[in-house]
Amino acid sequence: MKKSNKFLAIALLCFCFNSCDDTYSQGKRIYSALCANCHMEDGSGLNKLIPALKGSSYLSGDSKGLVCVIRNGFRADSLGLTLRYMPAHPKMTDVEMTNLVNYLSMNFGNQKHWQLSEVKKNLQQCK
């Protein structure tokens, strides 16, 4: 490889690394738009009213339930007294879901990298 080509290769590699951050940009956008109002931008939640995502068991290990929580949400109990309500997100596409859980995992979880196929499989198993 000629020297200039090497430079080009390095430049391209850097470019890729930079835009690898961008892999999370859709996930971040979705999080800011649909989740941060409640769970807060930094994932800290609101005391007992809204759980923190940092340290959540759904974000440690490879919880199959994570995508189901996001898809189905939580209903307040019948008396409406727990107040712990989270909306469902039935229209989120598999790709959006994958980008979102990867953003969550990178920022608040154990940095697990979710594959689209795995997310699809887990979604199929949601009740």
Add this chain to the structure above:
Amino acid sequence: MTVACKPGDAAKLPVLGNPVTENGVTREHTIRPFQYLSQDSVNINNDSLSGGVYIADFFFTSCPSICPRVMKQMLRLHDEFKNVEGVRLVSFTLDPKRDTVGKLSVYAENIGVKSNKWLFLTGDKDFTLDLADDFFVAALEDPSAPGGFDHSGKIILVDRKGRVRSFCEGTDPTTIPDFIKDVYTLLDEEKQ
């Protein structure tokens, strides 16, 4: 907000709002007289609050949009002034139909606060929508808004005479530190 607290300003906050003239008498803008029930089912009116300054916001427990963000900042203010006498927090619900005393009590418990410091108040819906005007908070019932009410996330500082002295945006955490300074400035003023 920034107007109210440039460093080096005289240690006095402005009185916000236009003075009103009634029967030839001009008076400063104040919060109109109100009567509400707290999360402990205690009657609360302006007089109950005139022993100190208070920090107010408007919310409702089932609000899926900005409320938790604003509450987070209210909680931050609560923690700042937890042990400072003469400062209370007051959250008015816009949705008294759903936000009964019992529900507000659970809400307060979940946020983890005590009623002698932070009051959650429920009362008449239409009155509350009008009352919000006095605090310069835009609030209206709107079936198309998330949760059925549209409102701004302002947090307002009221002095013991019921005058609005400062405010910040509960949706923007960066506006809180200046607001905290304003509360201390007002406390100093009230000591004089």
